Amino acid sequence: MADDRSAANTTRSLADKIEWLIQNRWPAGNRPPKNNLEAAAAISEATGEELSSTTIWKLRTGRSDNPQLKTLKALARFFGVPIGYFGDDEDAEAMADQVAASSLTGESGLNREALRALVEMSDGGRQLVADFIISAARLERGRGH
Structure with a gap:
């Protein structure tokens, strides 16, 4: 578990x-892109900034890690x-x-009742839920989901 905390x-x-x-944050109602062109x-269409x-591709692959401010502003606006x-x-x-937390309450995310219940749990209960979530995420990543 120490590895998970240091990784976080x-x-x-x-x-x-x-x-x-x-x-995870592609705007609702828009089809997720199949490639970098899409x-x-x-x-570009949503923000008026030509990308x-x-x-x-460079941003997604890490080949560019210092984009222009206008590019970051367009990404921030879009997402x-x-x-x-x-x-x-x-x-x-x-x-x-x-x-990430705000994304949990999106269309298919957690409802307010679940979030309130999580807040009201003991530290041990929240840790148990956190461990379960991390385990489930690892399983899904292993299956390619």
């Missing part, structure tokens, strides 16, 4: 953050996250945690 304290790369947004077109498929989400400090990681 590491800063995710910009590529990891952008990939997470594409996989992702770039959707973001190329090459730019998206509905604060621009600070893309930073590489503790504040950015805290913001990323808030973004």
Whole structure:
């Protein structure tokens, strides 16, 4: 369990953050992109900022980790996250945690009753739930979901 906690304290790369947004925060009602060309077109159309498929590819693969501010602003606008989400400090990681938590209450996420129940649980109960979630996520990743 110590490994999980230390891993949680590491800063995710910009590529990891952008990939997470594409996989988990694609706007409701829009078909998720099949490739970088579709992702770039959707973001460009929604924000008015021209992004190329090459730019998206470089960001998703980590080949570019210092994009222009206008690119980050377009991504932030499209995914509905604060621009600070893309930073590489503790504040950015805290913001990323808030973004992930807010995603839980989306269309297919947890309902308010479940969230309230989690808050009202003892520390031991919350840790048990956290361990279960981490185990379930590992199983899904292993199955390619």
